[in-house]
Amino acid sequence: MTAISDRPQMLPEQFEEFARHLGRTVEGIRLEFINGKLGIKPVPDGDHGRIIQWLNRICIQARPELYVHDQGLKIQGYRGGFARPDGTLADADAFVGRGDWATTEDVLMVAAVTSFDSETDRRDRVEKPRAYAEASIPVYLLIDRDSAEVVVHSQPDGVRYESVRILPFGKAVHLPEPVGISLDTEPLKNWVR
Template identity: 55%
Template sequence: MTPSTAEHPQMSVEDFEELARHAPETVTLEFINGKLEVKPVPDGDHVTIFMWLLRQCMQARPDLDLHPEQGLKVGAYRKGRAKPHGSLGPVGHFAGQGEWADPAGVLMVVEVTSHDSGTDRRDRVEKRDGYAEAGLPVYLLIDRDANTLVVHSDPRGNTYTQTVSHPYGATVQLPHPVNITLETEKLKDYAL
């Protein structure tokens, strides 16, 4: 049996979108690298970390919104579909774009890792590569397993050429075009 890849997907992107449209509200589906993915339901610390980041972004850049779970067209020739935990873009950027928006104009995507077996492959590899291929300038991974913030930037092809890891407690400067400084001491309260 041929493994699912972007060249040999499990289903068409149209079939995926139809399936996702009819999924229950308690299930979030993604289509990454030709495979159907079920995104885990976030726990309380996960949501609290996202709200911490939302407040920091809004205070530093009131001209931007951090949209939770906005679907984006990503990956090989935009045939993938991802719902990052956050997509940072200009205020009103996603108005009228529907469930699966074009990533053009998005400055940063954010993932907060979950404690499940698919996190390593999904958040640290497949989504990272899909976001780079879509040309998203910054990918911020808040890695709860390692208690770090990993900043990926400068996408070229399907890879980010710059990757910097910061421990919880560090002052993190998010690069252009985001230009936000994160004070991460509070994240230590949510560390395992």
């Protein structure tokens, strides 16, 4: 028997249509649809944005062919879904002509920066690692401002990430292949509350 909480709130196709219309009329929110549940989160704060700028700069310097995109992704795992990572690392032209929601085959890494809201724990630490592993995204980078840690998820097996490394801000972090970039995380200490 399926519990009511396990039932999807809407079909993936309904979410895509809903997001297309709502996204044109309401500013200041981001929509996601993960594990059959609609998620609405506020637009990130200035420190959050600065962290994504920092990550993009490092990635471009290390691998000029790549870019950290602000791209919605179709997560074709359990129940289908749509996620808008804080950053999506892929070739600079990977999403040209793809629209609001792109498939994940060209994605090397997704990044999330925790927000200071009540949904962060469930969304960024539980649901997204599972959804991204199911979509076989090679690396999920979580920059956790609450704990001042960087969490690197890698080696997706289609259900979960087999490797999870947790390092405090200030340590050097190597993002495994296919990313192959090292991060000096000392500057992250400047962008936490």
